[in-house]
Amino acid sequence: MAAKHDLLVIAGPTASGKSALALELAGRLNLEIISGDSMQLYRGLDIGTAKPTATERRLVPHHLIDLFAFSERVDVFRFVKLAGDCIESVAARGNLPCVVGGTGLYLKSLIYGLDDLPADSAVRARIDAQYAAGDRFEELKKVMAARDPVSLTRWEKNQRRLLRALEVLTVSGRSISELQSGPRPARYRTLTLVLDWERDELKRRIAERTGKMLGSGWLEEARIAIAGGLLDSPTARQAIGYDLIAEYLAGNMTRNALAARIATVTWQLARRQLTWFRHQHPEAEWVECPADPDAVAERVERFFRSSPVAGRN
RNA sequence: GGCAGGAUAGCUCAGUUGGUAGAGCAGGGGACUGAAAAUCCCCGUGUCGCCAGUUCGAUUCUGGCUCCGGCCA
Numbered sequence A: 001m002a003a004k005h006d007l008l009v010i011a012g013p014t015a016s017g018k019s020a021l022a023l024e025l026a027g028r029l030n031l032e033i034i035s036g037d038s039m040q041l042y043r044g045l046d047i048g049t050a051k052p053t054a055t056e057r058r059l060v061p062h063h064l065i066d067l068f069a070f071s072e073r074v075d076v077f078r079f080v081k082l083a084g085d086c087i088e089s090v091a092a093r094g095n096l097p098c099v100v101g102g103t104g105l106y107l108k109s110l111i112y113g114l115d116d117l118p119a120d121s122a123v124r125a126r127i128d129a130q131y132a133a134g135d136r137f138e139e140l141k142k143v144m145a146a147r148d149p150v151s152l153t154r155w156e157k158n159q160r161r162l163l164r165a166l167e168v169l170t171v172s173g174r175s176i177s178e179l180q181s182g183p184r185p186a187r188y189r190t191l192t193l194v195l196d197w198e199r200d201e202l203k204r205r206i207a208e209r210t211g212k213m214l215g216s217g218w219l220e221e222a223r224i225a226i227a228g229g230l231l232d233s234p235t236a237r238q239a240i241g242y243d244l245i246a247e248y249l250a251g252n253m254t255r256n257a258l259a260a261r262i263a264t265v266t267w268q269l270a271r272r273q274l275t276w277f278r279h280q281h282p283e284a285e286w287v288e289c290p291a292d293p294d295a296v297a298e299r300v301e302r303f304f305r306s307s308p309v310a311g312r313n
Numbered sequence B: 001g002g003c004a005g006g007a008u009a010g011c012u013c014a015g016u017u018g019g020u021a022g023a024g025c026a027g028g029g030g031a032c033u034g035a036a037a038a039u040c041c042c043c044g045u046g047u048c049g050c051c052a053g054u055u056c057g058a059u060u061c062u063g064g065c066u067c068c069g070g071c072c073a
Helices: A018-026 A054-059 A076-092 A104-112 A120-133 A134-147 A151-153 A159-172 A197-214 A218-226 A243-250 A255-280 A293-305
Strands: A006-011 A031-035 A096-098 A191-194 A286-288
Touching: A006 A104, A006 A151, A006 A293, A018 A031, A018 A054, A018 A096, A018 A293, A031 A076, A054 A191, A076 A104, A076 A243, A096 A159, A104 A151, A104 A197, A104 A286, A120 A134, A134 A159, A151 A191, A191 A293, A197 A218, A197 A255, A218 A243
Parallel strands: A006 A096, A006 A191, A031 A096, A191 A286
Antiparallel strands: none
């Protein structure tokens, strides 16, 4: 059924049941699942990132999971490249690529593309060494005031964004603000579904899932990952929960406090995700949950069949 | 029973030399182009435990009461 540039995206906050719905759809449509999750990319973070189980992965082809050791630094640009290639090969097999995940920036960048902004890790390392420390922010602002006042105004209080702006400026000689283009059309004929729960219900699901994860081996998984250097890794260390579990394992927290802390931090993530999807994805359709898989599958089919592009391939 | 404490925002607490109050956390909203499960911005009226007294005016001083955690018996 899928045409060449068709793309199904299942998005939504954490614990909204994206993976489960994708699996249900896979039972009704010919689709392959591509993870759109910045943390599932890493090996060794299984329970903590709620990866699909081995059984589920055997049942339906899953991609972009377990690709990297957590010592590795992955970013949007890399994800977009990987996912783009992946989508192509899925489509070549005649299946519908279904990106499933909650990393909004990754999804948006995949759908709409990334501007061709320069990046240079050596330059960046130099900039970071010079201006990334907390007490160097004022200095950084002074530099930007002279060289790129527009970006300074934009990120006056966000050191990290300003560092990136300086990187782009240093490499290209031009302001990042000037190199970024405005809104543009999607690269795929995309149906984005955002799973939408009643607030308290989602909160409840998060608390419940946190408890389940802690009760089914997350502590041990975290212990091993931490022993393997997770907390010193460049990006994987940001995965929620592991730092808190480290504190718990060090005896600084009760088990109940740990569960509560993780649930809180997870809820805060969910809120940020919802804000993102509310405002960054004009193409999105919100699906009231719990959703009926049959109805969703029908909606998906209708979307891609009725499309003017569908017959082309 | 005695001795000193504490009682202020959902929680932990600060404060007002008497003119009705503010931080952190939680919570809510927002931004977002190479760290995004990240980073950052905005949002704080609550019988200042209860009753009485002093005072123009008390959450702030005085007395009593209630409750809580201590210490001594």
